[in-house]
Amino acid sequence: KNALLLSPNWAGGTNLYIGIGGMAGVYRSTDDGASWIPAETNSGALVVTAFTAIGTTLFAGTASNGVYISTDEGASWMPVNAGLTDLNIYALLSYANEVGDTNLIAGTKGGGAFRSTDHGAGWTQINNGLTETNIWALAASPRLTSGMNLYAGTEGGVYRSTNDGESWTAINEGLTSPDVETFAVAPNGDGGTNLFAVTSSDGGVFLSTDSGEHWSPASTGFPAGTRVRSLAASGANLYAGTDNGVWKRSLSDFVTGIGDPPGERPGGFVLFQNYPNPFNPATVITYQVPVAGVIRIVVFDALGREVATLVDEVKPAAVHSVEFDGKGLASGVYICRMQAGGQVMARKLLLMR
Secondary structure, eight states: EEEEEEEEOOOOOEEEEEEEEETEEEEEETTTTSEEESGGGGGOOOOOOEEEOOOOOOOEEEEOOOOOEEEEESSSEEEEOOTTTOOOOOEEEEEEOOOOOTTEEEESSOOOOOEESSSSSEEEEEHHHHHHEEEEEEEEEEOOOSSSSEEEEEEEEEEEETTTTTOOEEETTTTTOOOOOEEEEEESSSSSSSEEEEEETTTTEEEEESSSSSSOOOTTTTTTOOOOEEEETOOOEEEEEETTTEEEEEGGGOOOOOOTTOOOOOSSEOOOBBBSSSSEEEEEEEEEEOOEEEEEEEEEOSSOOEEEEEEEHHHHEEEEEEEEEOOTTOOOEEEEEEEETTTEEEEEEEEEE
16 A cells, blocks of 8 residues: 655645555655655665654654654655564554653554554554454544543454553444454544544445444445545545545534443533644644633643633633644643633643644
8 A cells, every 4th residue: 555644844844755555665745746756765665555753753664674764854764673573564653642752553464563652762562452463554532531542443343442552442333344444533523533444345434423432334425336545634524535536525524423432521621632632733622611601721831931822711611622823832742721710620732843
């Protein structure tokens, strides 16, 4: 399979990378895809199957050579495979854990999942509960309480971890095919997330609104026989790459019908974890107000200096969202603090350029 990545560059813009199979290597575009150049000559020896990034640091998964890292926008690549017992990488994921550190997960063809907590310098196998070890896709979504859910798409369906990959549980109710090859995650507008999956046997799209506990078909609008190959959520739309071109559908079409997992939606004032996190340059902060009142939400830097006031007004009882734009701010950890009456809540935000 091919791989795509949007990553911030040192000048404050965005580079687009594509990894092409068949020993073609990595190509980079700095003009929104109008032109492409080889990212580095020796990358032509690599069959790139997956990308992820932590700020401007790039990671490429390859079909038989493990994981490579680039710290110079793709000008050079070095292997980072210490601890990897399977070098056939088919999925890569970077995500912020509960304490704000960024971890990497690699999905392999046969070896299961591996985690790195030091930007690829070392890897540890994390297969507890994974009875299917051919992993085609990885995704993460924030929980309403705290932390992240991790998802692995495999030949045996979807597995979820709620503890940074220490253990995994199969979650396949409603999936008509057990072979899941790609995911997309998008906020659903009420503080939770919609999780989309594509099954490889028939190319059908499925939706879960409750962190994967239940799945329902979501292929309405495609002509009969359409084979979906990839998904991406951007802005207000879900995009699908198919054998018959690119299709899009408004995310507002996907109405929450099942609800959140029991016990996961709190009943009081709640400041949810921002999404995405890490982010560059903007992120969405969702908060819950059970009764009308004055809400004040402020962002501070690591030294305790106020950098933005996002909300300072009376809000009605509802779930609300506000965007924090970190344009012009340095990379690093920021603290989002919400005050509601006598209650104070805070979340750690990670801006990575």
